[in-house]
Structure formats: C-alpha cells, structure tokens
Amino acid sequence: MRRDQHLSSAGGMLPDCSSAVLRRPRPRQHFAGTMRVPYIAPWTGENAPPAAITTRHGRDGMGIGYADEYGIADRRRGALWIRVPVRPGAGAPLLDRVHALRQRQAMNHLLCRYCGRPTDDRPDGRHLFLLHAGTGRPVTDGERTTTPPVCDGCAVEAWGRPSARRECVAVWVEEVTAWGVAGDVYAPAPLRPVPGERGERFTLVAYGDPRLRWTLACREVVALHGCTAVDLEDLRERTVA
Ligand SMILES: [Zn+2]
Numbered sequence: 001m002r003r004d005q006h007l008s009s010a011g012g013m014l015p016d017c018s019s020a021v022l023r024r025p026r027p028r029q030h031f032a033g034t035m036r037v038p039y040i041a042p043w044t045g046e047n048a049p050p051a052a053i054t055t056r057h058g059r060d061g062m063g064i065g066y067a068d069e070y071g072i073a074d075r076r077r078g079a080l081w082i083r084v085p086v087r088p089g090a091g092a093p094l095l096d097r098v099h100a101l102r103q104r105q106a107m108n109h110l111l112c113r114y115c116g117r118p119t120d121d122r123p124d125g126r127h128l129f130l131l132h133a134g135t136g137r138p139v140t141d142g143e144r145t146t147t148p149p150v151c152d153g154c155a156v157e158a159w160g161r162p163s164a165r166r167e168c169v170a171v172w173v174e175e176v177t178a179w180g181v182a183g184d185v186y187a188p189a190p191l192r193p194v195p196g197e198r199g200e201r202f203t204l205v206a207y208g209d210p211r212l213r214w215t216l217a218c219r220e221v222v223a224l225h226g227c228t229a230v231d232l233e234d235l236r237e238r239t240v241a
Contacts, residue, residue: 027116032093036157039116040106040148042099045090051083053216055191063213064186076104077207079181079217098146100218106148107220110176113147114154126172128155128235129224130164139171139227144204146182146219149173152235159232170235174226180206181217188214 030037056065064080074081082100106113110120110127119127127149131139150158158164182202184193193216196203205215 028089029115030089030093032095035095036114036154037093037095038114039088039111040098040102040113042084042094042097042102043088043090044092044094045087046085046099048083048085053080053186053191055188058213060213061210062188064191064216076217077178078212079183079205079207079215081217082183098219103146103148104220107146107222108178110149112149112151112154114150114158117151119149119151126174126226127176128152128230129171129173130155130158130168131171133167133169138229139169139224141225141227143224143227144179144221145224146202146221149176155232156236159236170230170232171224172226172228172230173224175224177223177225178207179221179223180204180209181212181215182219182221183215183217185211186214186216 027039051066053064054067055062056069058065058078060078066074066080066083069075069080074083081104084100086099086101088099088102102116103113105111106116109118111117112119128151129145129147129149131143131145131147155170158168159170182204184196185203185205186192187194194203202218203211203215204221205211205217
C-alpha cells in the first residue's frame with residue numbers, strides 16, 4: 001500500500017519543511033584535510049556541560065523538563081531535547097560523533113547528512129540512505145534509523161572509501177515517516193537515566209509511548225518504507241559519466 005502512495009518528502013514529517021528549506025541558505029561546507037566534515041558532526045566548540053534535568057507536570061502527566069524550559073527550542077512532539085550549542089566550524093570536528101540538533105534538523109527536513117543540502121529533489125521522490133550494515137540482515141519495510149539520508153554526490157564520495165563499502169548498505173526509500181526519538185529514559189526517584197537495553201547507548205522511544213515524557217531526546221528516529229537495495233557502483237558510474 002505504501003508503495004502506491006503519492007511520494008512526498010514531507011510524509012509524516014514536520015509540516016513546515018518545504019518552506020523552511022527554501023529559505024535556508026546553503027550550509028557552509030567544512031573540510032578536515034581533503035575529507036568533507038559531515039553536516040551532522042559536532043565540533044569541539046559546541047561542547048557544553050549538560051543542563052540540569054528536573055521533574056515537571058506536563059499536559060500528559062509527570063515527566064522531565066528544564067527549570068527554565070522554553071518553547072519548541074527545548075521540546076518537540078512531547079519529548080524534551082538535549083541542549084547543545086550550535087556553532088558549526090568552531091574548534092575541531094568530532095568526526096565519529098553526532099550533533100543532536102543538526103541530526104534532528106537533517107531528519108525533519110531530509111537533508112544530506114554530509115553536505116546538509118536537501119535530498120528531496122529527485123523526480124521519483126525517493127531518498128537515498130546509507131545505513132550501517134550491522135548484522136548483515138536486509139533492510140526491511142519499517143526499518144528504524146537515526147541516520148539521515150544522503151545526496152547522490154555525497155553517497156558516491158562516501159562509497160569511494162573502503163570502510164563505507166565494508167560497513168554500509170545503500171537503499172532507496174520511498175517514504176520516510178517520523179517514528180520517535182532515541183535518548184536517555186529517566187527513572188523518577190531518584191531522578192537519573194536508566195541504562196539502555198542490551199547495553200545500547202540510547203533507548204528508542206516511539207511518539208505516543210508513555211516513556212516519552214521521561215526521555216531526554218538525543219536523536220530523531222524515522223521509519224523507512226518502500227526500501228530497495230541500491231548498487232552504489234551503478235550510481236557512481238552514472239554520476240561520473
Ligand atoms: Zn550531500
């Protein structure tokens with residue numbers, strides 16, 4: 001059914017994405033030597049001590065919050081978001097880490113995780129994702145991920161690195177829908193994060209899950225529908241040709 005639906009980059013995502021993307025200036029591309037610094041990578045100048053978490057009575061009941069919490073900067077769709085400075089280019093890039101708010105922005109607006117440009121300009125409306133191969137199992141419909149999409153150029157560039165070929169699988173995705181967040185789930189008394197399941201760094205919590213009120217969101221999680229494996233060698237040949 002989903003494969004037959006009209007494809008839209010906004011399907012299930014934030015309603016303001018198209019106008020926001022049109023207004024957004026092209027992000028500045030930073031390099032570490034000859035390597036492109038991913039758009040979602042944090043910088044040492046964006047380090048900050050964690051903000052104090054407290055309990056609060058929200059619309060849906062008790063949960064966590066900030067004492068000086070304000071508007072959509074701190075809370076999206078019921079989830080409290082981690083506070084991190086936004087100063088891309090300040091200091092040195094941390095290439096193996098993820099900046100929580102740029103990751104969320106890339107997911108909500110379907111921006112390339114490497115260059116930060118929109119990936120919703122293909123005639124067929126599909127998006128390209130480079131996902132960690134993990135257990136080696138195929139990507140299935142409804143796959144959940146915290147990894148934003150990639151544009152063709154950056155996918156080909158990434159595919160040129162042996163590590164990407166070893167560790168990633170590439171898929172075309174027909175529809176991307178908001179699923180939830182990944183973050184730290186807090187226990188109320190004493191108020192502190194609960195260790196993740198199976199030793200995972202973050203716990204995945206769906207929108208609508210009662211635990212969302214007790215979750216400090218660190219990543220946006222989307223679900224991928226209409227997934228088709230891609231041979232990036234073909235894409236590379238077409239792009240280079
Ligand atoms: Zn790109």
